[in-house]
Amino acid sequence: DVYANGGANDVQEVAYALATAVCYVRQLAQRNIDIHTIAKSMMFTFSLGANFFMEIAKLRALRVLWARIMEAFGAEEADRAVHVHGRTSAFTKTVYDPYVNLLRNTTQAFSGVVGGLNSLEVSPFDQPIRKSDDFSRRIARNIQVMLQTEFELRQPVDPVGGSWYVETLAAELCEKIWAEFQTIESKGGIVAALKEGYPQAQVKAILDERFKNLAFRKDVAVGNNMYANMTEELLDPKPENQETLRQKRAAQIDEYLAGAEADAVVKAQATLEASTTEPGALIGLIELGALQKLTIRQIRKALDAGDISSETIEPITAHRWTEQFEALRMRTENYKQRMKDNVKVFLANMGPIPQHKPRADFSTGFFEVGAFEVIKNDGHETTADAAKAARESGADVVVICSTDDTYPELVPPLAKELKETMPNVTVILAGAPPKDLEPVYREAGVDDFISVRANCYEILNTLQDKKGM
Template identity: 45%
Template sequence: MPSEMQGTAQRAPLFDMFAPATYEEWRAAAEKTLKGVPFEKRLITKTYEQILLQPIYNAADIAELPHTGSLPGFAPFVRDTRVLGPVLERWQVAQELPYPTADEANQAAQADVPRGLTTLNLPLDQATQHGLDPDAAAPAQVGTGGLSLATLADARRLLAQLDLNRLALLVNAGAQAMPVAALLVTAAEAQGVTPDRLHGCLGADPLGALAASGALPASLDRCYDLLAEWTRWAMAHAPRLRTIVVSTHVYHNSGAHAAQELACALATGVAYLRALQERGLSVNEIAPRIQFTCSVGSQFFLEVARLRAARMLWARVVAAFDGDETAQQMHLHARTSAWTKTRYDVYNNMLRATGEAMAAVMGGAQSIHISHFDEAWGLPDEFSRRIARNLHVILQEECNFFRLIDPPGGSWAVEKLTDEIAAKAWELFQAIERQGGMAAALQAGMPQAAIAATRAERFAAIAQRREVIVGVNMYPNLSEKLPEVRQIDHVQLHAARAVDLRHAREMRSEEAAKAALVELSHQRTMAATLAAVQAGATMGELSGALAAADSAAPQVELLPAHRAAEQFEALRATADAYTTRTGRRPAVFLANMGPISQHKARADFSTGFFAAGGFAVISNDGFATTEEAAAAALASGAEIVTICSTDETYPDIVPALTHAIKAQRPEVTVVLAGYPTDLIDMYRAAGVDEFIHLRANCYETLARLQRLKGVAE
């Protein structure tokens, strides 16, 4: 091309031959396409956060937003806390190793580190988080949730042959970090790794522990005293460790929406800033040592926006405490949601986790756990660990996500949603502050009640199938083969751990251990905790000494953990148990009337409706007469018959067919697919027992039918 032509081509506006369309013109075209259906009803979605999700955004939506002019590495850090984002510092592959024993966790870590694992992410079991030795805990507490850690021997087996100079830590110790930290620091030093080489997070989250369990092993003031002591010690001896955790998994898994989860995170972070300031630490010492951990759900764009909003709001909070720009930078770990994972059609969980992981990456998380697809059933095996771990590698090496800094930045939709999520979360955060802060709000039951209301709203949407869970309340596969389940035998584990504890106590000097624990109960310092560990003190003994001479521990209404699919999973499990008990699956016969074009839509709807409850559906190509349909229905032996046709044909079909069936078998439940409003009373009088339709509560209908037909014992 001649140079003068190249210049002309370069100067000419791209697509200048097309007149730009306005939003008003687009909306008029959209409304025409909808053919009379209201725009707001069809195209605008109200989220659980009460945000009106628009079908399209444009430049005017973000023109007045102040954060859109910011850059990565600069306040308010909405785009990233790092100037180069993940380009030079990729997100950490922080896969949880939820095994109950040190040997199992160590074996998994040794297998996974050469294959991409970069962070030793160790969830702890309930006994450890409550500061109990396993032989003093209930069997159900031992191994539930993760690792049983009680002795220095446990810690040494856990860390054996792991290079902690390179491998980051991520440990949420619950209400108190010092016992867990002392065990791990001592074990690491035995391997030649000094505390100053440890990096990552080994922290406590007293308010998160209180919300999750409803109680603490010590008073909140004592927990704060110990948290301040652990933080001071780490500042001097382990400066690369973050010591404070703000985890919102408990709120997310109880059904909270994104704004509630973020508000609870902010309120918890503020509570820790205040508590540790009262104990002599400055905001610039406290804030950089806080590790935020959150769950990322299935609403991709909202979740990306929420993570961006979290950094922006936390920077605002720390700035209000006069923290410098370094202190304003949020350290963020994300895990894909446990709430969204299912027990049925489990391989769909791989797809769910992929979308959630992409949202975490796009939102700028610095470390990520991607759920094992069989997480809802129990412990992962090597295959499920590998698939989850490899997803990190694919996102990094094949998708090259680490090469872009804040890729959603500038998106009209994401920027607008970032602002809206931030506004909603800030409003809820201020309401918690007006209650007196996070601890007072938990005592009053405020977040519990708000999240319970959201959870009820979510479950209602799932029950009515307005919120779809593929493979569960929609498109279930009744012939699927369930995965092999690796669940913990808590009684056996409890007995084995009791033997471990007895052996550990036999190997120590009882007099030295007792003296060290007495000293610890008086000093309550990290140095004294380390000395007690060296003397052979156990987790329960350390926690007990640290809680000596304490005031009453708080108790609140706990936030129960749930999963979105659990209601329908219970129906499926009930139907499966019935099948095992009787040798046959509960069945529904479809009385399809007329040609396929007449009955197919409602037959397909009915098949999916009943399959969600574990019912086998007996279908056919349709019947010409009610006599044929009744004969086939009775011959099938099904306890439920569903009539499928059109509203126009029902007046001639329903009374006659229902009478023919019930005259022979009055116990048969007759269901009508559809809800012809004007004729409901007539059809009920004719013997129709149930109506299924788009607005029906699928879960309640199926549960009622299971009880009626003896499927549920």
């Protein structure tokens, strides 16, 4: 989950989980625990992402590779199976348009069951917003009930067994996962790799790529980077009083510690300070300290005093796929509430409706992602009419909308007049210009261009900065 919530792809998730499991097996073996006991005690937990077939293939690849690893450790065939628990992804859940999370939960749970999970957790759709209520928890449970009793997904032994597409995808994943796993092994294992910062850097690269694909709208997050609902009211976060909770918990801890014997606590602390890192020796001393009512903090402090320091690595921070666009929209809405103002975007629609409508609709959706106010109209016959209407609207941004064929005639005079009469306005052209015309348009006063290849997030963020949000 740490890797998935950090933005990792499926190859990284499985490779790093396998490397961690191998580290556990080796450490347990050093403590004289046999491979049969280790195998029966091991469980993997994975987030289930948005790519339906990839998630199925990921779980199939995991089973193949874990069997290979356990065979190398000398496990019998019966001990090469793996128990896998799945959770619907926290990374893909959104704050805006949150009911789409119900659809995400359903497809993610579906892929997990088809992929062969042993157990499943469907998290509530309002997970990123608040402490879930009875309704959201009930819906989450009912998704599982429907998959079990109405879809009867537990009946087929292997629903995708023999599927050319899934089997091929799983085989390709196996190769890539194994290669990444071997990279970790070559660095001395997962702990050494984490100390070096290798997994962190790899996951960060994928996270940046995911954010970039959203910014350019190559990937679509409904209600966030496309198809924003301008009338949406956010769910009530129902915030809890954290200070009250902290005080309540502190009182519980004080009550618990009141029953501790001071001499026993001091003795347990001294024992831990004098302890050794010999495999198998430390856990019993920690258990003894806990029985004497030492807190986790006291145990850690005693171990540090005994020169048994913690492993320290750079953490992988949890993110959500749409967090940047959510912050962008929230920035606008907070400014609107505070200043009773907004970025006003005037659509300079040129010509009759069939001429300008496609790009006017595209521009509307583009700027409503940032919750900007889009001023629409049915079109203008002349550039002078469009410039006059733009001035009267008090717009911060003017978007020229028409066709590529009409732009060479319309854009230079309109952009020039807008800049002369509205010196602070940002002039944007809807559409990607030909290379030979881009410098002409820019010289006339066009500041930027929006199209399917534009960086939506960057453009909207720049306009917010200019507005002083």
